[in-house]
Amino acid sequence: MPLLGCIADDFTGATDLAAMLVQNGMATVQTIGVPDGEMPEADAIVVALKSRTIPAADAVAQSLAAAEALLAAGATQLLFKVCSTFDSTAEGNIGPVADALMKRLGASIALVCPAFPTNARTVFQGHLFVGDKLLNESGMQHHPLTPMTDANLVRVMAAQTPGGVGLIPFAIVDQGAAAIRTAVAGLSDRDRRYAIVDAVTDTHLMAMGEAAARHPLLVGGSGIAMGLPENFRRAGVLPIRADAAALPPAQGLFAVLAGSCSRATLAQIGYARDQVPTLELDALATPDAAALTAQALAWMEGKLSASRPVVIAASAPPEQVAALQQKLGRDVAGALVEDAMARIARALVAAGVGRLVVAGGETSGAVVQALDVRSLRIGPTIDPGVPWTYAEPGGLHLALKSGNFGGRDFFLKAFA
Numbered sequence: 239m240p241l242l243g244c245i246a247d248d249f250t251g252a253t254d255l256a257a258m259l260v261q262n263g264m265a266t267v268q269t270i271g272v273p274d275g276e277m278p279e280a281d282a283i284v285v286a287l288k289s290r291t292i293p294a295a296d297a298v299a300q301s302l303a304a305a306e307a308l309l310a311a312g313a314t315q316l317l318f319k320v321c322s323t324f325d326s327t328a329e330g331n332i333g334p335v336a337d338a339l340m341k342r343l344g345a346s347i348a349l350v351c352p353a354f355p356t357n358a359r360t361v362f363q364g365h366l367f368v369g370d371k372l373l374n375e376s377g378m379q380h381h382p383l384t385p386m387t388d389a390n391l392v393r394v395m396a397a398q399t400p401g402g403v404g405l406i407p408f409a410i411v412d413q414g415a416a417a418i419r420t421a422v423a424g425l426s427d428r429d430r431r432y433a434i435v436d437a438v439t440d441t442h443l444m445a446m447g448e449a450a451a452r453h454p455l456l457v458g459g460s461g462i463a464m465g466l467p468e469n470f471r472r473a474g475v476l477p478i479r480a481d482a483a484a485l486p487p488a489q490g491l492f493a494v495l496a497g498s499c500s501r502a503t504l505a506q507i508g509y510a511r512d513q514v515p516t517l518e519l520d521a522l523a524t525p526d527a528a529a530l531t532a533q534a535l536a537w538m539e540g541k542l543s544a545s546r547p548v549v550i551a552a553s554a555p556p557e558q559v560a561a562l563q564q565k566l567g568r569d570v571a572g573a574l575v576e577d578a579m580a581r582i583a584r585a586l587v588a589a590g591v592g593r594l595v596v597a598g599g600e601t602s603g604a605v606v607q608a609l610d611v612r613s614l615r616i617g618p619t620i621d622p623g624v625p626w627t628y629a630e631p632g633g634l635h636l637a638l639k640s641g642n643f644g645g646r647d648f649f650l651k652a653f654a
């Protein structure tokens with residue numbers, strides 16, 4: 239019976255969260271969507287949705303269905319996993335989904351925090367930083383689907399919900415769990431339904447987790463989960479788990495598929511270009527998924543290996559992304575590239591690829607759905623937030639890399 243039930247708004251985010259929970263001692267399984275049959279046995283279950291950029295009403299319906307299944311399986315607390323860069327559109331979907339989950343749970347207030355200091359995401363005075371840059375100067379202002387042009391999370395969240403949004407600032411968070419609890423009660427008394435919580439260090443995340451022990455719902459990045467396993471251990475319902483990150487051995491050829499246009503992924507492609515066979519598809523010149531797939535298939539002939547990866551990327555810098563979007567519209571452009579990546583993934587697996595890295599959250603969603611993956615067992619972490627996973631059914635080893643995660647050498651390091 240799961241203690242913690244999680245709903246993730248994309249697939250890379252789900253593996254990021256699952257890795258965080260495993261590292262902190264909870265046996266965790268990630269399911270792709272709500273399972274048809276029984277929920278798997280685990281301390282925590284992460285239901286991965288592809289709901290970050292779909293219409294808000296669909297995101298709400300899918301998230302509520304996931305919540306029902308998790309509650310029916312016995313989950314005592316829910317966590318809505320959103321991006322550490324708070325990726326959302328003008329229509330949502332963080333606010334509408336959080337509102338619906340709050341209503342379902344009868345919750346009066348929820349903590350909201352995307353901070354993940356290990357990956358340089360910090361929140362100070364309600365403002366989200368990526369490294370030393372405000373969110374809206376971090377490259378995220380150019381994101382193809384969810385351009386983030388405001389770093390003030392109180393304002394961003396308030397624009398997505400009729401519920402009042404308050405702030406628990408650094409000065410309080412730094413005093414620890416009791417001070418946070420008092421501040422939450424104060425905000426709740428003033429009819430705030432969400433509290434954006436500052437966090438600059440893991441100590442802040444641990445205090446936030448402790449303060450939220452009795453909260454029915456939390457909303458945040460994987461960092462917000464860091465302190466939760468300790469609550470369950472303290473309550474005597476979670477035994478000490480030995481390392482739960484062992485996977486069956488991997489077999490087969492190596493490949494990387496990149497559909498993320500984030501700065502980190504562009505740098506990783508630049509690094510890989512000089513070291514391993516790298517194909518950079520040009521979706522602007524060939525705006526056709528079948529034709530892009532045919533190009534990739536012809537190129538990979540004779541190049542696949544089990545000693546170094548090949549990299550196939552559709553990723554492009556902001557000007558090129560904008561040009562394709564102008565030609566086709568934002569959603570059609572994204573869907574076209576995702577369709578191509580999904581087809582190429584199927585071809586790679588058919589050609590014997592057994593270890594596949596996918597860069598990009600939406601891209602990973604498209605690939606995982608195309609490969610009919612139902613659940614992922616979480617293995618060792620490659621770089622913070624990105625574990626190897628074992629896909630069932632099928633046994634493919636998959637690493638779903640959030641666009642902005644990983645060092646420059648990630649595409650080689652993953653296979654080292």
Ligand SMILES: Nc1ncnc2c1ncn2[C@@H]1O[C@H](COP(=O)(O)OP(=O)(O)O)[C@@H](O)[C@H]1O
Nearest residue numbers: 382498500552554572575576598599600601641
């Ligand atoms: N050259 C391109 N032009 C336009 N859109 C693109 C291009 N390459 C990829 N995309 C789209 O950009 C989106 C990137 O989102 P995602 O995969 O979630 O990456 P990230 O993890 O960086 O957010 C996807 O929908 C992908 O299909």
Ligand SMILES: O=C(O)[C@@H](O)C(=O)COP(=O)(O)O
Nearest residue numbers: 250251254321322599640641
């Ligand atoms: O929290 C994060 O940053 C990640 O877990 C995540 O959700 C990233 O999404 P993508 O950048 O779209 O992969």
